[in-house]
Structures are given as structure tokens and as C-alpha cells.
Amino acid sequence: MTDVLTALSHPTRRAIIELLMIKPTRFLDVAKPFNTALNAITKHLKMLERAGLIQREKRGREVFLSFRGEPLKEVAQWVNGLEEYWNTKLDTFEQHFRDIKEKEENP
Amino acid sequence: MKIFTKSVEVKLERTMPANAAAVFDAWLNPKIPGNPWNEAEKVVLNPTVDGLFYWTLRGIGHYGRFTEVSRPSKIVNTWVSPNTAGEESLVTVSFRQDGENTVMTLVHSNLPDTQNGRSHQQGWTYFLDKFLKEFQS
Numbered sequence: 001m002t003d004v005l006t007a008l009s010h011p012t013r014r015a016i017i018e019l020l021m022i023k024p025t026r027f028l029d030v031a032k033p034f035n036t037a038l039n040a041i042t043k044h045l046k047m048l049e050r051a052g053l054i055q056r057e058k059r060g061r062e063v064f065l066s067f068r069g070e071p072l073k074e075v076a077q078w079v080n081g082l083e084e085y086w087n088t089k090l091d092t093f094e095q096h097f098r099d100i101k102e103k104e105e106n107p
Numbered sequence: 108m109k110i111f112t113k114s115v116e117v118k119l120e121r122t123m124p125a126n127a128a129a130v131f132d133a134w135l136n137p138k139i140p141g142n143p144w145n146e147a148e149k150v151v152l153n154p155t156v157d158g159l160f161y162w163t164l165r166g167i168g169h170y171g172r173f174t175e176v177s178r179p180s181k182i183v184n185t186w187v188s189p190n191t192a193g194e195e196s197l198v199t200v201s202f203r204q205d206g207e208n209t210v211m212t213l214v215h216s217n218l219p220d221t222q223n224g225r226s227h228q229q230g231w232t233y234f235l236d237k238f239l240k241e242f243q244s
Binding site: 078079082083086087089090091092093094095096097098100101 | 117119121122123124125129130133134139140141142143145190211213215218
């Protein structure tokens, strides 16, 4: 998950993701809107690929890059898991006070 | 879970059948079931302003520092775990006396890459907002 957060922490990588969300795109077309050296774009793409946010697909002689949303599901699940964690904790904490009260009322 | 324009936070509210001071004290006592420090394998806890805590469960360490300790109404501490990507998230616990009970509110906020001041399109929450419905369906 840290890979995903790191990958999305850079404006150029977020812009690349925005582009690929629209449709799968050839590498050179991905690089075109950016005023950056090609090898810099390649580095950004590698980081996004490592985080699982993009994938490559060979179509004939050309390589297309496309967006993968699955890693974001992991982030969403983590936030849901955190909510579940605190819910369970507070259930137990509340029960502790209910037990005390019950003992006081029914000694 | 609530997803806001600028941040993600988890907010929970419970009514505890005890007075605010008792609930406040129980939250900071590792022997009381249900607080974050209970059942940990190792606990270091110094609940004073700028005091630190550390606890570990199944070998996973959590640590942070207390930024507000106002008995019996509020405890604020930072919260760092492997999942917060090295950044400090924030846990705010408020206690409000309501008759014989205490309304306890817990907010876990500032989750990674959601610090105040960053714009909507500058963090993963933007993408999370966009795709959450799809993942939940």
C-alpha cells in the first residue's frame, strides 16, 4: 500500500494516471503532454507499474499503457479495516462499563 | 468511513454508562479492555502532553505522542503504524457528560497524504473518491 501512496504523491504521476483513466495510451502519447525528458517519464511509469496502478499491453508492434484501479481498492479496504478496528475496540470498551453497571445493580 | 473533499477520516460515537472522568481514566489504563493499549504484547505509555506511547501486537509496532490530555474531556494523540506510511495520523477522543452517561467520540483523521491544505486533486483520496463506489458494488 505504501507503494500506491508513494506513486500517487507526485503531480506528474497523478497526471499520467488521469490520462490513462480516459483510455489506454501508447507510451509516446503518454509522454507528449509533459515537458519532461523521456527517461524521466519512463521512471514515473516504472513507479506506477511497480505500485500496480498501470499495466502494459502489447498490441502488434505497439505497447499500450492502461490504468488499473485494483490497488486503490486495497487503500479503501485499509480505511474500512481501520473503522472496523475502532468499532471492535469501542464495543469491548462499552461492554466493560456495562459489566460494571450490571454488577453494581445486581451485586 | 467518511470521505471528504480534502481528507479521509473515521468517526465513531458511543454512549458509555459511566461518568466522563471514569471513562477518560479507563481509556488511558492498559488494564481496561477495549482501549488501544489493552492486550498489546508490549506497552510504553506516557499520557501527558508530548509524552510518547508505543505498543506492539503480533509484532506490529504502533507509536505516537500525546498532543492534548485534558481530563476529563479530551485526549489527542498522533498515531503512526506501518500503514500510515511513516506519517502521523491523528486520533481525537472526546468525552461529554450526558446525565449519568458519557458520550464518547473518536475521530481518526489525517490519514496518509491527506494533510490539511493539500487540494482535492493532490492526494490518493481523489482517486479513492472516484473509484470507491465501483469497488463497493
